[in-house]
Amino acid sequence: MSDPFADDLIALLPNLRRFALSVCRSRDVADDLVQITVERAFSGRAGFDPATRLDAWLFRILRNAWIDMVRRSKTRGIEIDIADAPDAPSVDGRKTVETVLMLKSARAEINRLPPDQREVILLICVEELSYKEAAGVLDVPIGTVMSRLARARIALSKAMGINPPPARFPDRAGDTA
Amino acid sequence: MSAVEFSDEDLMAYADGELADDRAEALDLALAGDAAPAQRLAQRLALFVDTRGLAAEALRPMLDEPVPDHLVQRVRDLAATAQPARTVVAFPARPAVRPLWHLPVAASVALAVGLGAGLMLRGPDAPGGPVSLAFLATDPETAQVLTTLASGNAATLTDGTRIVAVSTFRAADNALCREYEVTGATEAAFVSVACHDGQAWQMRLAVATSLRDDGAYVPAGSLETLDAYLVATAAGAPLAEDQEAAALAALSR
Numbered sequence A: 001m002s003d004p005f006a007d008d009l010i011a012l013l014p015n016l017r018r019f020a021l022s023v024c025r026s027r028d029v030a031d032d033l034v035q036i037t038v039e040r041a042f043s044g045r046a047g048f049d050p051a052t053r054l055d056a057w058l059f060r061i062l063r064n065a066w067i068d069m070v071r072r073s074k075t076r077g078i079e080i081d082i083a084d085a086p087d088a089p090s091v092d093g094r095k096t097v098e099t100v101l102m103l104k105s106a107r108a109e110i111n112r113l114p115p116d117q118r119e120v121i122l123l124i125c126v127e128e129l130s131y132k133e134a135a136g137v138l139d140v141p142i143g144t145v146m147s148r149l150a151r152a153r154i155a156l157s158k159a160m161g162i163n164p165p166p167a168r169f170p171d172r173a174g175d176t177a
Numbered sequence B: 001m002s003a004v005e006f007s008d009e010d011l012m013a014y015a016d017g018e019l020a021d022d023r024a025e026a027l028d029l030a031l032a033g034d035a036a037p038a039q040r041l042a043q044r045l046a047l048f049v050d051t052r053g054l055a056a057e058a059l060r061p062m063l064d065e066p067v068p069d070h071l072v073q074r075v076r077d078l079a080a081t082a083q084p085a086r087t088v089v090a091f092p093a094r095p096a097v098r099p100l101w102h103l104p105v106a107a108s109v110a111l112a113v114g115l116g117a118g119l120m121l122r123g124p125d126a127p128g129g130p131v132s133l134a135f136l137a138t139d140p141e142t143a144q145v146l147t148t149l150a151s152g153n154a155a156t157l158t159d160g161t162r163i164v165a166v167s168t169f170r171a172a173d174n175a176l177c178r179e180y181e182v183t184g185a186t187e188a189a190f191v192s193v194a195c196h197d198g199q200a201w202q203m204r205l206a207v208a209t210s211l212r213d214d215g216a217y218v219p220a221g222s223l224e225t226l227d228a229y230l231v232a233t234a235a236g237a238p239l240a241e242d243q244e245a246a247a248l249a250a251l252s253r
Helices: A004-024 A027-043 A052-075 A098-114 A113-127 A131-138 A142-160 B006-014 B023-030 B035-064 B068-081 B104-108 B142-146 B222-232 B240-250
Strands: B153-157 B162-170 B174-183 B188-194 B203-210
Touching: A004 A027, A004 A052, A004 A113, A004 B035, A004 B068, A004 B153, A027 B068, A027 B222, A052 A113, A052 B162, A098 A142, A098 B035, A098 B162, A098 B222, A113 A131, A113 A142, A131 A142, A142 B006, A142 B035, B006 B023, B006 B035, B006 B222, B023 B035, B142 B162, B142 B188, B142 B203, B142 B222, B142 B240, B174 B203, B174 B240, B188 B222, B203 B222
Parallel strands: none
Antiparallel strands: B153 B162, B162 B174, B174 B188, B188 B203
């Protein structure tokens, strides 16, 4: 018998792992975090409001599990540089070498951001949560989310040397990245 | 100078489609206005548009990594053992929280939950007798520790009992609560949640985590029980350090 909640959860496992990895920066700990999230999601599923996004609800559980974990162990997991982790094999053949290198370096720069900036980038730019949803995940006011996110993006653009010529506007596609 | 100023956060919100309509219209106008200021705005705006696309693209390959089979299997197992989903429409305004006693994890752990009632942290036959509960909620020394000790730190009471503050959070009723670990002088250990009712700290939960090494019962799922309790009672997220410090300081006033 199929359980749509479980199916949705399985579909989101890659996103949960990505978020977990960006939060804890250790692959082993990330999978532990995802597992704890899955367990808590089932024991607390009655608390999920289907009118809201399941991924935002799960990210919140995962992040709280991470905070618990840090406080219990009083250590910051082993920090590995996940930028050095092997790339997924599927590289779009149309991408130039330069693009691949730039994305790799962008990933490294995102990983170098302070944790509070990294997580807002993840939630909003990557997972496409709204500011309000991200504020709910992080338990902070929307204003805090916005100031962190702006700082994170300015830092990222500086690190990447992005200096877009004004001619690119109003062509807002912005997907030359 | 343009008459209307736009902050980085305005430009970012515009790039993210989150700027309020009237501000967005004003920004449209400004972007179409005088060449130099409009160019500066557009450049700044491009920064936010580009970084969003860049971050999304840079982290996309991580989604293609294979998910370990055990995680998928765990979801399936949990789904299989879950109670059949009910399709009754709930009252939407009321957050649905599963009562604690419906939680299978909690039920499987002995000696787990004592909501204010007299509670035994060890079996009556365990060597050393039950751990005294007096210090949990009423002992002034413990209360003092709960009010002052920042999470992640430890304190030792005069009788040798060691307390490690784990976290501080708000209960669903907004009471300030602390999760902490207690290790008695006799090596019995448990993790506990106490909440401040405005007057004093009241223990709401204690779960044995380990006992003496002379063979007493060691429940394996104690932290799961704690997790289940936190989920079931709709406990808030752990407070950040500064929030915790402020909330604790407010208790002493």
